[in-house]
Each structure stands twice: as C-alpha cells, then as structure tokens.
Amino acid sequence: MDFPATAPGALHGVRVVEMGQLIAGPFCGKTLGEFGADVVKIEAPGTGDPLRNWRLLKDGTSVWWQVQSRNKRSIALDLRQSEGQDIARKLIAEADVLIENFRPGTLEGWGMSPEALHRLNPGLVMLRISGYGQTGPYRDLPGFGVIGEAMGGLRHLTGEPGRVPVRVGVSIGDTLAALHGAIGVLAALYHRKVNGGQGQVIDVALHEAVFNVMESLVPEYSAFGAVREPAGSALPGIAPSNAYKCTDGWVLVAGNGDSIFNRLMDAIGRPDLGNAPDLANNAGRVARVAELDAAIGAWTAQRGVQQVLDALAAARVPAGKVYTVRDIHEDPHYRARGMLLEQRTRDGYTVEVPGVVPKLSATPGTVRRSAPRLGDDTDAVLKEAGLTDAQIALLREKGVVA
Template sequence: MSTGMTPQALQGLKVVEMGQLIAGPFAGKTLGDFGADVIKIEAPGSGDPLRNWRLIKEGTSVWWQVQSRNKRSVALDLRSPEGQDIARRLISQADVLIENFRPGTLEGWGMDYETLSRDNPGLIMLRISGYGQTGPYRDLPGFGSIGEAMGGLRHLTGEAGRVPVRCGISIGDTLAALHGTLGVLTALYHRKVNGGRGQVIDVALHEAVFNVMESLVPEYSAFGVVREPAGSALPGIAPSNAYRCGDGGVVLIAGNGDSIFKRLMSAIGRDDLGQDPALADNAGRVRRVEELDAAIEAWTLQRGTAEALAVLAEARVPAGRAYTAKDIVEDPHYQARDMILKQATRDGYEVDVPGIVPKLMGTPGAVRSAAPRLGEDTDAVLAEAGYAPQDIAALRNRGVVA
C-alpha cells in the first residue's frame, strides 16, 4: 500500500460524506485519494450497504476495500435528534458535505443548506440524486441504471433490434460522482478567490450521463436523426469495430483516421482500398463501411489475436483486445504505471485494487489508510469535534453512536 510521503493536493481539506452505495461515496473516494480527510457517516448496526455487495471476504465486500479507502467511519444515528446535532457539528467544521439521499431527506433532518451555511458560510455541499433537487421528477427514486436509461446511454448499448444491455458496471453512478467531484473542485476555487463563500452543487444521475452523449441531440435537432444501437461499431466513423480472429479471440481496430486507414489497408494487403480516392475521407468510408469491415475481418480470421495485434502495432494502427480482470492484473503496462496496488485490509489480508487516476506529478494521490470497519473512528472524530470522553460514552449508551 502506498503511503504517499509527498504532500497531497487536497491535504487539509475536511469532507463529511453522508451518502451510501456508489455515487456519493465514489466522489468521497476520489477526494480522499488526493489527501482530503473524509469522515464517512454510517448507520449503526448496518452501515453502508456496499459493505455487503457482490463478493464477500472475511465478512466484508472486497468492493468496499477500494470504495472506502482513505476514509474514517463514524457510526451515527441520523434519525435521532442527538445524532442530527452531532452531524451538524461535524459539518460546521467541514469544507465539503457529500450526500446522495432522496431530495428532501436532509431538509427533514433540519440540515438544509441555508441552516448549515449559517454556521459554516464556506460550506460546499455536493448533492447527487436521481433527478436533481428541482423539477417534476425530483421526488422519484432513481438509481444509476435508471439515470443511464433517461440519459440516453441505454438506448445505444447492445445490438439493433435487441433489448438494450448495461455496460457491466454502474457507469451512471460513477459519471455522476466524477461530475460532482469536478463541481467540488470548481467551487473550492471560487471560494478561494471570491470571498470565502460556499455553494450547493446539484448533480442528477441522468444529467451526468447525458453530458457525455456527444452529438446525440444536435444530430436529432439538425437532421431529425435518432441514433440507434450499433453493437461494437462506432456509427458514422469508419472503420472502427471489433473483428474476430482465427483463434476465437477478438481485436478492436480503430482505423478511422485518414492516414491510419491507409496504413491499415497496407498492413492487411488491401492497398487497392487504401489508395481508392473514394475512401480518402471518413464520409466515403462510412458509405462503404460494410465492405471495409468485411475486408478487415477476412484478414483477422486468418490470424491469431496476438499475431494480428503485432502486425497492427508495427503499422502504427490503434488496436487492442478486450481485457479481462486477469489480463489487467498481469499486464506489464498497468504494473509499470502503478495501476494495480497491493492494499492491506483491516481484516488482515491483502487485495489488489485499482491505482489512482489522474496522476499528478507534483502532488500525487496515495492510499494512506485501508477501508475502515463500521464506526471504527467514531471516538477519534467526535473527540476532534470537541466531545469529551464521558459525553461520547453516554452517547454510545443511548445508541446515538456506535
């Protein structure tokens, strides 16, 4: 596990994370990776449900180990008035509050931004929800998969005429988290140069997805075109697809640049296509995309995956294969760039986890601490907030903290 002796970019930033599962906690993780002190508030007894999602080792999800590294856990009953008072005190001393509850939840606990900012005018509040804090859908429950659907992504995933498929991960939640993190950093800069006041950042899951949908809406506006699913191809860009190899593997080839296309055609022995004036630009290649895809796959089917990739690399044509988890962990490039980290857990075993992105050369991110056990840091965090030991003990006896 990297300890990060170099000062980190967000060192000294205090974050209170009140979210659970993916979107809010991923934003907290990202800030924590770059030095922020992230205090995660969890419900006593159960904690964040992510602790029990997917594959479990020693009683805890291995997903939890990466999602909650560099965080401290406080077990606090937010449904009790005393628990809400404690939360308000922690927030009054924080730079950033992250929450991804349904809109209105914090208001019901007396933690609306107006109230919180009276005690902490510089507070930056990141709110991630299914549909945002305003609008006719704001009160509907929303998960990442629903945001992916409403944002336009699900309609494009899969093959024409078949039920849309998910991309295999909770991409809607993660996109919302990254947009939220960008919002936090932008608001921190604004606070620094414009008088120290904070603000609310309102991120809707579907809007985060929609923001990366490229030309989807402009094409509909200008041409009335509704973009449809196209399997492994990239519609309107050619050639760019996945091609079968003779050993049962698949290579992805992006030969859509004008000069790249000529090198690709030369590499597969089809200079007749590479030198065809009608194929000199993308528009011409799109008109004959089926012919080009057939020519490329005729070549890949005669070769194994490794051989095809070697030839394409020599020709400087962007190409690759679809990596599995095993491929990633064993890949020398991943290892050379510290993208697979060996992380010790609080449960006594080590696990490989993803490295830190992006890579800051002057103030790099680091894994400073393993994911916490539920409530492991309650006493320390409350003591820092000004609670005496006897007060913490009394709160624990009343079940307010754990």
Template sequence: MKAPHPQPGAASIQGALSGLRVIEMGQLIAGPFCGKTLGEFGADVIKIEPPADPARPGANGGDPLRNWRMLQDGTSVWWQVQSRNKRSIALDLRDAEGQDIARRLIAEADVLIENFRPGTLEGWGLGWETLHALNPRLVMLRISGYGQTGPYRDLPGFGAIGEAMGGLRHLTGEPGRVPVRTGISIGDTLAALHGTIGVLMALYHRAVHGGPGQVIDVALHEAVFNVMESLIPEYSAFGAVREAAGSALPGIAPSNAYRCADGYVLIAGNGDSIFRRLMDVIGRPELGSAPDLQSNAGRAARVDELDAAIGDWTLPRTIAEVLGKLGEARVPAGRVYTAKDIHEDPHYRARDMILRQTTRDGREIDVPGIVPKLSLTPGTVRSAAPHLGDDTDSVLAELGLASGDIAALREKGAVA
C-alpha cells in the same frame, strides 16, 4: 475500536487536497466515489454511516456497499477500494442528538457530500439553508436521480435509471435486441466525477475569488446525458434518432471489433493516414488509395465493405499475430481485456495501476491504482477502508466530547 491501518509509504507525500475536511453522508456508489477521489488526493474524509438498527435483528448497519458482491472476512472487497482513506463514524441521523453531532461536524467542514433522495436532509434538520447559516464557507454536493428541482425530483432514481433516461441504454447492445447495461454502474460513476469537478470548481471560487460556499446539484441522468456527444444536435438538425450499433462506432469508419482465430480485437482505423496503413497491412492497398475513401465520409458510406475486408484478414490469425502486425504499422488496436488480462499486464504494473493494499483485517489484496496522476502531489492510499464505526471515538473527541459523553451517546444508540 481498532487503530487505523496505514499503508506502507503513505505518509511521505503531501496531497493536493491536504487540509480539506470532507463529510460524506452518501451510500453505495455515486456520493462515496466522489469521497474516494477527494480522499486519494489528501482530503480528510469522515464517512457518516448508520448504526445497526436494533429493531431489525440480524440487519447490518453501515453503507450497504459493505455487503455487495463478493465478500472476504464478511466485507465486500469492493469496499476496500471505495472507502480507503476514509474514517468511519457510526451515527444515527434519525436521532436528534445524532443530528446535532452531524451539524457540529459540518460546521467545521469544507465539503459535504450526500446522495439521498431530495428532502431527506431537510427532514433531519440538515437542509442547505440551515447548514449555510451554520457554515457559510460550506460546499455541498447533492447527487440524486433527477436533481433538486423539477417535476421528477421526488422520484427514486438509481444509476441504471439515469443511464436509461440519459440516452445511454438505448445505444448499448446489438441492433434490434434488448438494451444492455455497460457491465458496471457507469451512471453513478459519471455523476460522481461530475460532482468532484463541481466541488473543485466551488472550492476554487471560494479560495481565489473569496466567494461563499455553494450547492452543487448533480442529477444522475444529466451526468449521463452530458457525455452523449452529438445525440441531440443530430436530432435537432436532421431528426435523426441514433440507434444501437453493437461494437461499431456509427458514422466513423473503420472502427469495430473483429473476430480472430482465438477471440476479438478492436481496431480503430478511422484516421485518414491510419486507414491507408491498415489497408496495406491487410493486403488491400487498392482500398487505401481509392479516391472516395480518403476521408471519413466516403469510408462511412462503404463501412460494410471495409469491415468485411478487415474481418477476412483477422479471422484466420491469432490475436497476438494481428496486434503484432498492426502495432508495427502504428494502427491503434487492442484485445478485449478481462480482469485476468489487466492483472497480468506489465503496462498496468509499470504505471502503478495495480496496487497491493492491506485491509484492516490484515489481508493483502490487489486493488486499482489512482487516477489522475499528478507529478508533484500524486494520490496515495494512506489508510485502509474502515470497519463500521472504527473512528467514532476519535472523531467525537476532536469535537471536544469527553469519553463519558461519548459513552452516554453510545448507550442511547445515537452513535455506535
């Protein structure tokens, strides 16, 4: 077992969640992203991962995210972000002794995170009633496709399906064309963020009001639906079904992407005074002073005309020229950033949003920084993402198991 790989300067700050013990049973994105967030602010996150299955030669154990997308030294570089500040214990939850160890860990924990299909933990003897009786202070986050109740609860659900059912996929893409994804697993991440908020609220209730632990039930599609703005009120009041609008912001004008000589810029000129300044910059002051364009309702009615005027101005100019002139006029605008743009941007660097992290294999890699930024207890990267089972022995020793007991469990395959 390799020793944890601390990051430079990581021990100098006491995290806001220091002293909080979190058990993470989730895999891939939604549950682990919540664990990542809690860990960055000081929580001790113990990640339970399945050992390799001897019945499937060549199959990898652990969280499948370890093998997703681009690999370095046999491990996904995504893993280096998602699992930093976590400890890994390889534990077979299908095994009775593995389940017993899980119960012992949970008995001493503040938070349990899981994102299995409803009923999975109950099948392992780890349902809420059992765990609550064992640890009445436990806060349990359960993320699933459709929630723990309702007619769809037993259906398999991934983030992409949640995005579709939550209404997001219908609005992405160009009008009349196939719906597209946002380019990232936004449904999973939205569920994780809602789960994190729920955990913190439950911990506050426990600490301030003396309440017991409770369950936070997050459904992927509900997390997406919760950010869908006026979608349902507009349908309820007017029978309006909002449709895809490409890069435009329907009903809010002008706000769109505009072609330049060397790419695209996004311009948000939809504030009343901002609109007038924008029209001055593009040489159309008569539009800026038109009585019917002094409010958003009038501008929305003439959005095609406004977009055409702005597009005529941006088209022969470079992105740099457009952004320079709009910046001087205090009109919100920006280029469409690629990974390269982000990596080279001085503002990202100035705000510590690109961090240099050392993996447990000794490689250095640039990774995203930590959000949000707290003034007194900022988040930190205290240790690199673990190899599978890196911390099995130390975690079991903390439970009081002797080295001989651990060796026996390893021989039986209950731990690895």
C-alpha cells in the same frame, strides 16, 4: 490500518463529511480522499453502508469496499435521532465539503437544508447527488444509476440493433455522477478561495451526468431529426472502427484516420481499398463501411489476436485486445504505471486494488489508510468535535453512536 507517511496531497487540509452510501456519493469521497482530503464517512449503526455487503465478500466484507472506502474514517451515527443530527451539524460546521446522495428533501427533514447549513458554515461546499436533481417535476422519484443511464440516453445505444438494451457492465451512471460531483467540488473550492470564502450547493442528477457525455446525440437530432440507434461494437459515422473476430479472441481496430486507413489496408493486403479515391475520406468510408468491415474481418479471422496486434502495431494502426481482468492483472503496462496496488486490509489480508487516477506530478494521489470497519473512528472524530469520553459513552448507551 495506516500506511507509511507520504507527502501531503493536493487536497491536504480539506475536511469532507460524507453522508452518502453505495456508489455515487462515496465514489466522489474516495476520489477526494485519494488526493489528501480528510474524509469522515457517517454510517448507520449496526448496518453501515450497504456496499459493505455487495458482490464478493472476504471475511464478511465486500472486497469492493476496500477500494471504495480507502482513505476514509468511519463514524457510526444514527441520523434519525435528534442527538445524532446535532453531532452531524457539529461535524459539518467544521467541514469544507459535505457529500450526500439521499433522496431530495431528506436533509431538509433533518433540519439540514442548504440555508440552515450555510448559516452554520458559510464556506461549506455542499454536493448533492440524486436521481433527477433537486428541482423539476421528477425530483421526488426514486432514482438509481441504471435509471439515469436509461433517461440519459445511454441504454438505448448499448446493444445490438433490434435486441434488448444491455448494461455497460459497471455502474457507469453512478460513477459519472461522482466524477461530475468531484469536478463541481474542486471548482467550488477554487471559487471560495478567490471570492471571499463563500460556499455553494452543487446539484448533480444521475441522468444529467450521463447525458453530458452523449456527444453529438442532441445536435444531430436538432439539425437532422436523426435518432441515433444501437450499433453494437461499431462507431456510427466513423469508419472503419469496430471489433473483429480472431482465431482466439477479439480485437478492436480504429482505422478511421485518413493516413491510418491507408496503412491498415496495406497491412491487411488490400491496397486496392486504400488507394480507392472514394475511400480517401471518412464520408466515403462510411458509405462502404460494411465492405470495409468484411475485408478487415476476413483478415483477422485467419490470425490470432497477438499476430493481429503485432502486424497493426508495425503499421502504426491503433488496435487493442478486449481485456478481461486476468489480462489486466498480467499486463506489464498496468504495473509499470502503478495501476495495480497491493493494499493491506484491516482484516489482516492483502488484496490487489486499482491505483489512483489521474496522476499528478507534484502531489500524486495515494492510499494512506485502508477502508475502515464500521465505526472504527467514532471516538476519535467525536473527540475532535469537542465531546468528552463521558459524553461519548452516554451517546453510545443511547444508541446514537456505535
């Protein structure tokens, strides 16, 4: 279902062919689509993207699908058949961007190598997301986002010291790869615009996208031989910054700025610590971090979450409640900034979904159409590619399209 017309988005006029499935490739397509790109999603007839059936289903379809595939059009096309591959090439020939997250070599096996596609469409920007990248000794190994999180260094740090490494709770490896892919696509489109219309290939490895956000991990090892270890909820080397128990929940307190630390100590009734000369800078506070955490924890343990937040807000100390989705749903700030939207699905029900990020002042992202049913747009997309009704009917009879 389409939504009321809005002003053209920042990527209006950009045609994207999405050949990925599940999370990494499709999240990138979702992001581009929210800012106006026309995203044509190719799915396998009969089954479609497996994400359609992941986690909680309503009326037979995942509610996650309603977010991940909004603003996209779906064509059910069998890429294992030569005629299906021919149709894909027709679509790619007219596209600005191709997104794929198959195992390296899959496209080449279908006769769609970057070289072949660039002969067909020299301006094509081709995003390839895979576990280990298109080159290197691990390129052919199967890789999912969770493996990328492990190899990228993140899993070693998530958890309590001496305990099993834990998930972040969402598919962060896939999403980081998708966001890096979106950055690459935008950079490549700009390069194409100012450098004669030439396209290029963007190679994103899941583990590299994770590794890219690992902050000081490598230089600390290089300079000091330091191997950073899990630290639970604390921020190693920065103090005080931790989660603290209250009578009815947890709060995070970031009191690590020099002046902020003084205000925090006043707020919790410990000016003796705030005025201690050796605690005037971060290095001194790190040396006594256990003592500081104990002092803050003793104060929060006697108070409710809201009481702690009110006191620290008055003292201008950054602090926040650990939100559940219920907290998000009830929070007025989320609603004031349009981060919770009601979206009508093609199955006829309304569901609340996340808003669009980032927020552009002149060309904000929008939800223009709800997530498609499998093959909803097959005929329309094929007609745009120049096929007649008779040709489409024959392809459907052969099982090439659905």
